[in-house]
Amino acid sequence: MKSVVIEKPGVMNLKDTNIPAPKPGFARIKVKAAAICATDLEVIDGNIPANYPLIPGHEWSGIVDAVGSPEDEAWIGKRVIGSNDVVCLKCDFCRSGNWRYCKDFEEIGFKRNGAYAEYLVIPVYGLCELPENVSFAHGALCEPLGVALGTLEKANAKFGQTLLIMGAGSIGLCMLAAAKAMGMEKIVVCATTDKRLKIAKKLGAYATIATKEQDLMSEMKKIHPEGTDVVIDATGIEECIQNCLKLTKKGGYFALAGYGRGKVMSIRIDDIHVNNLHVVGAGNNWNMHKKAVELMASGTVNIECFISNTLKLEEFEKGIDLARKRPEGFVKAVFLL
Ligand SMILES: [Zn+2]
């Protein structure tokens, strides 16, 4: 099968590899769409633990083509999306529903081969049917939408509350779309330039702030004078996180949803301590893909406009280059197979 393989950090090739055989409890998917995520760039660059050589790709949709256990045969031929989490299902974490804390947790696209290929192997327990009215390309975006939903849940986000999203990458924009759908108010999206803020405006952001041109603190003082109920950092950048802590309303929630890449930073302790902030990590989200696909199927959240470029797998270099350079109008590139 055709697949894109990261041989080692920085070295990526289109190769002919063996079609994987599903073990008992697993299903083989004929991949129909695989989206390029900014996290894939971190895997390509070696900034995130991964098992090389690796086929990356964790945002996907497809059709079940084979199963490893006869009792799963009913899945064959179904349009699906699925969880990327391979876990033991037996430990206390798994049994309490906290799959990703399992010591055996391995994520498809990171520790196991992912979706930049014609076929992919996925555990049957994580499969979810993709309704006919959701396209394969749109279905591949269930994963980032699920991340956004998980983050909003961890940040205790509620109907009618104000929200500030730092960063207008695809996760930041997914959060905006989900927060709008759940009835959050006066949602502000910040990014360094207004290149992607135009999309945020189109999606219904109450205000956008381009921090290179506008003063973040004084603008926010005008929009949310008492501070913001829920603040989410989707950048992982020290200065952004420090600002977020200052912009969260007293007693409010601040969620960290950006990769820190091992960095250490300084914070003003009293921004958290005196203001009774709830600071939560939101880097791991699971069991949200089902909710995401339901929201897409019902039309409650429509993020189809995020797909700015569709490509063939053979054009992977072009796709990666687009994801790195993020030209004007670019949100997401999706491989269609
Ligand atoms: Zn992703």
Ligand SMILES: [Zn+2]
């Ligand atoms: Zn477990």
